[in-house]
Amino acid sequence: MMMSSSFMRVLTFLMMMSSFCVLTSAAAEETTTTYDVRDGAGGEYDAGITTSGELSQAVDAAIAELMGTKGWFHDLRNTTGYKHALEVVTCTPDKNMWLYPPEKTATGSLKRVLTTGKLVVAGVKWSAPGAADYRTNPDAPTGFWPKYLEAIVDKISKAYKKNIRVVRIYYQTSGVVVDKVQAGVVDMSEPYYYISGFVNNKPRIEALDYSCITAATEGAFYVRKDKNMNTFDDLYEKLVAGPLHTVGFIGQGNYDSMSDKLPSSAVPYIPNNNPDSSALNQRVIDNLDLAVYVSEFNPGADVTDLLMAIPTGVVSPRVILFPQQGAEAKSVDESKTSNSDDKSGGGIIVGLVIVACVALLLGVLLTFVVVRERKGAPIFMPLLDSVSTNKAFHGEGGL
Numbered sequence: 001m002m003m004s005s006s007f008m009r010v011l012t013f014l015m016m017m018s019s020f021c022v023l024t025s026a027a028a029e030e031t032t033t034t035y036d037v038r039d040g041a042g043g044e045y046d047a048g049i050t051t052s053g054e055l056s057q058a059v060d061a062a063i064a065e066l067m068g069t070k071g072w073f074h075d076l077r078n079t080t081g082y083k084h085a086l087e088v089v090t091c092t093p094d095k096n097m098w099l100y101p102p103e104k105t106a107t108g109s110l111k112r113v114l115t116t117g118k119l120v121v122a123g124v125k126w127s128a129p130g131a132a133d134y135r136t137n138p139d140a141p142t143g144f145w146p147k148y149l150e151a152i153v154d155k156i157s158k159a160y161k162k163n164i165r166v167v168r169i170y171y172q173t174s175g176v177v178v179d180k181v182q183a184g185v186v187d188m189s190e191p192y193y194y195i196s197g198f199v200n201n202k203p204r205i206e207a208l209d210y211s212c213i214t215a216a217t218e219g220a221f222y223v224r225k226d227k228n229m230n231t232f233d234d235l236y237e238k239l240v241a242g243p244l245h246t247v248g249f250i251g252q253g254n255y256d257s258m259s260d261k262l263p264s265s266a267v268p269y270i271p272n273n274n275p276d277s278s279a280l281n282q283r284v285i286d287n288l289d290l291a292v293y294v295s296e297f298n299p300g301a302d303v304t305d306l307l308m309a310i311p312t313g314v315v316s317p318r319v320i321l322f323p324q325q326g327a328e329a330k331s332v333d334e335s336k337t338s339n340s341d342d343k344s345g346g347g348i349i350v351g352l353v354i355v356a357c358v359a360l361l362l363g364v365l366l367t368f369v370v371v372r373e374r375k376g377a378p379i380f381m382p383l384l385d386s387v388s389t390n391k392a393f394h395g396e397g398g399l
Contacts (some may be wrong), residue, residue, distance in 0.1 A: 043169040048184035053108020054101035062155035068093025081130035082144035090214035100159040123190035138393040185260040189321040197253035211320035218298035220309040248292035
């Protein structure tokens with residue numbers, strides 16, 4: 001079978017076009033993986049990374065180093081006034097066991113942080129004495145939890161000899177925060193998040209990665225002193241009997257951690273704007289709610305002249321949340337976010353480039369074949385005209 005020189009030229013052209021398509025699709029894939037982050041409103045990464053890589057390992061190494069520093073946790077509690085924070089050791093301090101991953105082999109979120117010099121952290125605006133004040137000055141919050149994160153970032157900066165800056169993004173609710181963490185448009189959450197709770201109908205403990213426990217707190221219910229409730233059993237019976245059945249919770253995660261302890265008659269009140277604890281306390285004082293759950297409970301402090309605390313006996317561990325290692329990207333409902341600008345079209349762009357190139361190659365080849373046929377000079381030389389004289393096909397000979 002002979003091929004004309006013209007066909008060989010077209011074949012060479014098609015091979016060149018194929019190479020161009022491969023390079024174009026590779027370039028498209030490369031350009032969709034960006035590390036741009038916008039400060040201020042929005043503030044998310046343009047492209048989500050849905051695996052934490054070694055960032056959670058670096059954070060764990062920093063937490064273990066801090067916990068291994070004599071007096072550090074004690075001093076942090078005393079200087080911030082958050083003296084009732086509990087130390088729960090899940091990562092035994094040992095500098096030989098907790099190592100910072102090498103920068104040259106970093107992947108996922110850790111690579112992004114070391115590339116940009118920015119650690120993008122998601123949280124909500126709230127305040128409670130000693131624990132945190134993210135409301136007065138959101139860019140420079142104060143209290144136990146902001147100081148804790150500051151110490152972690154300082155350790156990571158020193159380990160990699162880089163000046164890593166925290167970029168905080170505040171969302172309307174903690175539910176949106178964990179969705180954004182899972183989507184990878186932020187690097188991680190603040191260090192005060194419950195390990196319990198849910199994200200996209202899955203337990204957080206299974207859907208996300210998380211750090212060593214940063215600290216833990218015992219929760220309590222604040223109730224009116226004149227309601228004759230002194231124990232949790234008293235509160236339980238009042239919730240069953242009524243007439244008030246509502247209990248205030250500052251966030252969905254708080255309710256999830258305590259819902260199974262309450263009777264089925266209890267109705268949660270969860271505001272959408274993350275109010276100060278004083279606003280929820282006032283609802284109890286005004287007889288709108290029978291009680292309010294307080295996760296940042298200080299056993300040694302008097303609540304108010306009108307309210308008293310009933311300890312739950314439940315200790316809630318706190319962690320930093322990360323995208324799960326190797327997890328697929330999860331979409332975030334835009335109606336629940338603060339004008340997010342998530343972008344995940346890299347795969348679509350690459351696919352369109354490849355489809356367009358294949359269509360172009362087929363079109364060029366088909367056009368060339370048709371033109372040659374019409375000129376009476378087909379690409380392939382015709383077969384010998386022996387079929388028409390083959391007696392087997394005319395019924396003239398034995399088969």
